[in-house]
Amino acid sequence: xxxxxxxxxxxxxxxxxxxxxxxxxxxxxxxxxxxxxxxxxxxxxxxxxxxxxxxxxxxxxxxxxxxxxxxxxxxxxxxxxxxxxxxxxxxxxxxxxxxxxxxxxxxxxxxxxxxxxxxxxxxxxxxxxxxxxx
Amino acid sequence: xxxxxxxxxxxxxxxxxxxxxxxxxxxxxxxxxxxxxxxxxxxxxxxxxxxxxxxxxxxxxxxxxxxxxxxxxxxxxxxxxxxxxxxxxxxxxxxxxxxxxxxxxxxxxxxxxxxxxxxxxxxxxxxxxxxxxx
DNA sequence: ATACAACTTGAAGTTAACTTTAACTCAAGT
DNA sequence: ACTTGAGTTAAAGTTAACTTCAAGTTGTAT
Numbered sequence: 001x002x003x004x005x006x007x008x009x010x011x012x013x014x015x016x017x018x019x020x021x022x023x024x025x026x027x028x029x030x031x032x033x034x035x036x037x038x039x040x041x042x043x044x045x046x047x048x049x050x051x052x053x054x055x056x057x058x059x060x061x062x063x064x065x066x067x068x069x070x071x072x073x074x075x076x077x078x079x080x081x082x083x084x085x086x087x088x089x090x091x092x093x094x095x096x097x098x099x100x101x102x103x104x105x106x107x108x109x110x111x112x113x114x115x116x117x118x119x120x121x122x123x124x125x126x127x128x129x130x131x132x133x134x
Numbered sequence: 135x136x137x138x139x140x141x142x143x144x145x146x147x148x149x150x151x152x153x154x155x156x157x158x159x160x161x162x163x164x165x166x167x168x169x170x171x172x173x174x175x176x177x178x179x180x181x182x183x184x185x186x187x188x189x190x191x192x193x194x195x196x197x198x199x200x201x202x203x204x205x206x207x208x209x210x211x212x213x214x215x216x217x218x219x220x221x222x223x224x225x226x227x228x229x230x231x232x233x234x235x236x237x238x239x240x241x242x243x244x245x246x247x248x249x250x251x252x253x254x255x256x257x258x259x260x261x262x263x264x265x266x267x268x
Numbered sequence: 269a270t271a272c273a274a275c276t277t278g279a280a281g282t283t284a285a286c287t288t289t290a291a292c293t294c295a296a297g298t
Numbered sequence: 299a300c301t302t303g304a305g306t307t308a309a310a311g312t313t314a315a316c317t318t319c320a321a322g323t324t325g326t327a328t
Contacts, residue, residue: 004274017318021316036324037325057233057240092233103227138305149287154306171304
């Protein structure tokens with residue numbers, strides 16, 4: 001199956017400029033140019049799927065590219081890939097922990113300012129932070 | 135209690151340049167300058183604590199600053215603050231979801247490349263992705 | 269034939285959140 | 299008095315991941 005850049009743009013909800021950028025930095029390879037237009041196939045769809053997954057794990061684009069070069073000779077590079085993935089797993093877990101702490105903080109603020117808002121509507125005394133979040 | 139910039143730098147594990155930067159962009163206010171040196175007090179410690187919490191929730195610095203200005207008249211601004219926090223709560227939850235999806239992807243890669251690594255050591259045939267992660 | 273939309277290129281611009289640099293001041297210790 | 303180390307400033311530089319721009323080309327519809 002063949003795809004234009006607009007096909008992929010829609011499929012992955014990425015601007016065409018981003019897809020060209022990924023090619024430029026070596027994340028997308030072997031892109032055919034037919035009539036001076038880019039033409040992609042399913043290998044590129046797979047690549048973009050993988051890229052999106054890695055991006056969700058916060059892997060930087062140059063690490064993603066490194067992964068793809070390792071992957072070409074995965075027998076020799078399995079251990080390097082494993083290190084990379086385990087490293088990133090730890091970072092991703094840390095990021096989740098930080099987000100969860102942040103979320104807890106937000107929830108406290110939401111609880112407190114809900115009461116503040118209520119008090120204002122009722123002309124009643126404002127709550128104190130320590131009373132709401134002891 | 136009074137603190138030098140180095141005290142805060144150590145306490146929050148932030149470079150002094152970052153603390154100066156936060157003052158410059160209005161996140162830290164009313165910093166005394168004694169003998170042309172910055173001198174902080176507990177209100178600044180509280181501020182930095184709050185900033186760190188919001189940063190964990192991915193709130194951008196200019197939103198954090200906006201929060202602090204709203205907070206000065208919290209009775210009038212409770213609803214604005216609530217909107218802001220609820221908005222950010224949704225974004226933070228989305229970010230957690232994305233990270234968890236990313237984590238799942240990493241774990242699959244780790245499973246697969248562990249087997250690849252084993253196979254290489256045993257001179258046995260390499261696994262297939264579909265067999266490992268069906 | 270002509271207009272138009274979609275695509276092309278390389279280069280420059282954008283954004284957030286810092287970081288670095290250069291040149292300077294100041295107080296304390298030897 | 300002199301050195302050292304911590305702090306000061308404004309301005310410029312950095313990084314990642316794009317995005318925008320200007321100028322040109324191509325295929326299709328009228």
